[in-house]
Amino acid sequence: MGYDLSMRVWRGNEDGGALQDFTVSVEEGEVVLDALHRLQATQAGDLAIRWNCKAGKCGSCSAEINGRPRLMCMTRLSEYEPSETITVTPMRTFPIIKDLVTDVSYNYEKAKEIPAFAPTPPDPDGKHRMMQVDVERGQEFRKCIECFLCQDTCHVVRDHEDNKSAFAGPRFFLRYAELDMHPLDTHDRRQLAQAAAGLSMCNITKCCTEVCPEHIKITDNAIIPMKERVVDRKYDPLVWLGSKIFRRDQREEVES
């Protein structure tokens, strides 16, 4: 059964903007993105929204709904009372372009800073071999759809613009962890994660995990394991002593 939904949608650009009130006719079973599309079709033809798959897999329609970072296509209207006003704003960590669309290029710049996968030489028959048990930890991280909601909610950059140069953010700690745990990768990414990506700026308050639409345990399975790997290298005197005595190189310090 349909009803009239009260919405407040932020409209504007880099010069300014405001929350505007709308009433949109919606149907049972719809999501916030459906309501915004109807709004765009009937009342605000120039409303800017970034979207693509409508299935929670492309990571395009990230926004903040009632102040919480979420995918618009995965937020059901049935989560709210029909009498409730739903407020939709763009992600508030990134520079605004127009209406609900932000400039997320910060994330792509950070992605470029991560050295690519560098595998060991192949076996004599030209193949690389891995056991399933060795790669499945990283497979959780491959579920990332790059919606950047974790980046949006991370207070390190959300509340401190000046940290953006030194801090890669949870999405990329996920990538560092994925590569560092990869059985064939040859880089030592602990130093990079600590020094270049600002891993130690994270105070593990788990907001990235809370907002992840793919339910990746970013903090427990990626960030904290990377922090522990850095501890192996920098803050554990036993490991440090072992590396000095046995003159193991950085790659070998991580047990194979």
Place this chain on the structure above:
Amino acid sequence: MATGVLGPERARIDKPTLRQDRWWIYPAVTFIVFTAFVVYSTWRAFSGANYYASPYLSPFYSPCLSTACVPGASDFGQPISFLPAWFSPALVILVFPLGFRLTCYYYRKAYYRAFWLSPAACAVPEPHKKYTGERRFPLILQNIHRWFFYAAFLIAIILSYDAVIAFRDENHEWGHMGLGTLILLVNVVLIWLYTLSCHSCRHITGGRLRNFSKHPLRYRFWTFVSKLNGHHARFAWASLISVALADFYIYLLATNTISDVRFF
């Protein structure tokens, strides 16, 4: 100049947060419970009295290693003799479990949110103008968590010993059990669950490996610890409450406020 979500490049929205849910409940409850625990444990740790009611020894005072310990409380001897008599024996040992919890990855989340408001909740701005994370002193010391884990592991063994010797009566005859035994037993199980579910334990048992397939036994340990690790926060709360309750029960016994309920 405004910064963060109110910065010039961001969408111009006057309110720092538009969250309408009761996001403040978690930090408020955490603040109240943690503060209550700190007040209670500080009082008990500094009091230096009423921590032993044969056969029960308070977990705040175990192992009781200084010469100030009351008779019967020092099953592991009294090797610490250089401290003045007024120095509570609890202070010698509490630094280790306290350090373990203070540097614990879960507690860090909890107190950064509840006490430092950094941030109080997701998408709620923090009040601080500068943020450097755990890069500098003193927060860089959070990296020694695993050393406190080693100490906490040893203390968990000692608390297990305390739970076993609680199967005696007040005259140290074996084969008895009271409510105090049950409380110490539940407490030590929760302490073990909290200690073994620690992120550092998870890393040490197998998390640091790149090839699980070469270490099948460690992989099984890691899988077990990973399962526990998913409940680490729950164990952190449960064991915090149980250790305080165990101490309080022994305090009531030691002050003769109540008598132990004997099952057999």
